[in-house]
Amino acid sequence: MDVSVSLWVGTIGVLVGLIVADFFIGGRKPHEVSIKEAGIWTAVWVALAAIFGGFLWWHSGSQPSGEFFAGYITEKSLSVDNLFVFILIMGKFAVPRIYQQRVLMVGVIIALVLRAVFIAGGAALVTTFSWVFYIFGAFLVWTAWKLVKDARAEEEEEEFEENRLLKSIERRFPSTDKYHGTKLFIRENGRRLMTPMLIVMLAIGTTDVLFALDSIPAIFGLTQDPYIVFTANAFALMGLRQLYFLIGGLLKKLVHLSYGLSVILGFIGVKLVLHALHESGVHVPEIGIPFSLGFIVVVLAVTTVTSLLASRKQEHAAEEPEKIDA
Template identity: 55%
Template sequence: MNVPTWVWLATVAGIVGLLVFDFYAHVRTPHEPTFRESAWWSTFYIALALLFGAGLLVVAGAGHGGEYFAGYVTEKSLSVDNLFVFLILITRFGVPRPYQQKVLLVGVAIALVLRGLFIWAGAAMIAQFSWVFYLFGLFLVYTAIKLAREEHQEQAPAEFHENRVLRLVRRVLPATDGYRGDRLTVVEAGRRLVTPMLIVMIAIGTTDLLFALDSIPAIFGLTREPYIVFTANAFALLGLRQLYFLIGGLLQRLVFLAQGLAFILAFIGVKLVLEALHTNQVWFINGGEHVGWAPEVPIWLSLSVILGTLAVATVASLVVTARGRRDVASRTQEQAVEQQAGVPVDRQPDGR
C-alpha cells in the first residue's frame, strides 16, 4: 500500500482539525456534558471512523479495508480499558467535573503524538527486522495471560503509580497547591507556576503510552501498513472523551472485559508468531528458512474473532451483574420485611 506524502499530511491535518474543532465547540467553555451530548458526539466519531473505513475499502480494496476495520475495533475495545485508568487519574487529582473535558481532550492529543512516534518506530523496526514479530507475538501472549489473571474490581482501584515523566515534571516545575479554574499556568508572587490541570494532562497522555505497548503490537499483528495503524489509533482515541462521559457508569459492570481483551490479545499474539514463522529469517529456527506449514490467518477470521469475543464478554458481563444486583435487591427487601416483623436481621441460628 503506497500512501503519498500529501495523503499523510492531509490525514494529520484533518485529525488536528477535529481536535481544534472539539476544543472550540465543546471544551473551551467549561461544562459537564449531558448524556445526550455525549451520546450524539460518540455516535458522530464512530460514524466518521466507519465512513473513513468505507472510503479506504473503495480506494485500497477489501484487504486493506478489512485490516482497518479489524484494527479500529481492536484499538477501540482496548481504549475502553484506558478509561479505567483515566477515571483513576481524574479521581486522584480531584479534577472538577466542568474541567474534565479539557483534561481528557489535551491528554488524548498528547497520546496521539506519542503513539504516532511509537508507530513510526515500530514500522521502521518491522521493515528492517522481521524477527520483531516473534517478540511482539510473545509479548502479547504474556500480556494476555497477565490480563486474564487480574480480578475485576467493582470500584476503581485507589492506587496509581506515577510514571517517570510525571515524577520529572513534579520535580522540575513548581506547582500551585490547587486548581486555578482551567488555567494551565499562573503567575503568583512573581513566579510562573503550573497548576494540577497541566500535570493531570501530562499524566493521561504519558500513561496512555503504556497501553500502547500492547495495543500497537496488536494492530501490527493485523496489518503492516503504518497508515492503517495510525488512522485506526487516531479514530479510536478521538471519541474517547465523549465515551468517558457516556459509559462511565457502565465500566464497573463490564466484569469480563479483561478476559475478553486477554483472549483477543492472545489470538493476535499467536497470529503474529504464525506470520513470523511463515516469513521466518531467524537462523536457529528451521535453519533460517520459511516454515511452510505455518498457516496464514485471514483478516475476515481476525475480525470475526474480535467482534465475537467482545459481544460475548459484554453480554455475559451485563447478565452476571444484572443477576447480582437482583440478588442484592432481593436480600435487602427480605431484610426490610424481617425488620418490619420485628425479627432481628443479624439473628444467629441459636437464637442469640
C-alpha cells in the first residue's frame, strides 16, 4: 500500500483527535463507568474501526482493507487476554473504581506509544531480512503451545508481579501509599512524592509491552504494511478501556479463550513460515487474507460459544450439591 507522508500525518492527527475527544466527553471527570456507557463507547470504537476499514477499501482496494480487518480482529481478541492482567493490576494497587477509567486511558496511551516503537522496529526487520519470518513464525507456534500449557495448568490463585521498570521506579522515587484524586505527584512536608496513580498507569502501559511480544509478530503474519499494522493496533487498543468495563465480569466465563488464541497464533505462525519459505524460493502454498480473516472469526465464535456452554455447565454442577443439601 502506497502511504504518503500526508496520509501518515493526517491519520495520526485523527487518532490524537479521537483520543482527546474520548477524554473530554467520557474520561475527564472521574466516575464509575456503567455497563450502558461502556457498551455505547465500545460500539462507537468498533464503528470507527469499520469506517476506517471502509476508507482503506475506497483508498487502496480490498486487499489493504481485508488486511486491516484481519489484523484488527486479531489484535482485539488478543487484547481481551490483556484484561485479565489489568484486573489483577487494579486489584493489587487497590484502585478506586472512580479512577479506574483514568488509569486505563493513560495506560493505553503509554502502551500505544511503546507499540509504535515495536512496530517501527518490526517493519525495519521484515523489510531488510526475510528470514525473520522464520523466527516470528516459530515464536508464535511456541507461544501457542505455551498458552495451551498454561490454560491446562491448574492455578488456584493468580498474582500480578511488578516488572523491573516499576521496581526500579519505586526504589528511586519516594511515593505515598494513598490516592490523592487523579494527581500523579503531591508535596508533603516539603517533599515531592509520587502517588499510586502514576505507578499503576505505568504498570498498565509497560505490562502491555509483554503482550506486544506475541501480538506484533502475529499481525506481521497477516500484513507487512507498517501503516496497517499501526492503525489496527491503535483501533484495537483505543477501545480497550470501555471493553474492560463492559466484559470485565464476563472474563471468567471465557474459559476457552486461551485455547482459541493459541489456535489463532499457531495458525498465523504456520502462515509466516510458509511465507518465509515462499520468499526463499520454495514453492509452497500461501494462505490468503480472506481465508485468514474467516478462520480467525470462526475460531473466536466457536471459542466464545463453547466457553459460555462450559461455564453454564459448571454453574449447574455447582448448584446441584446446594439443592441436595437443602
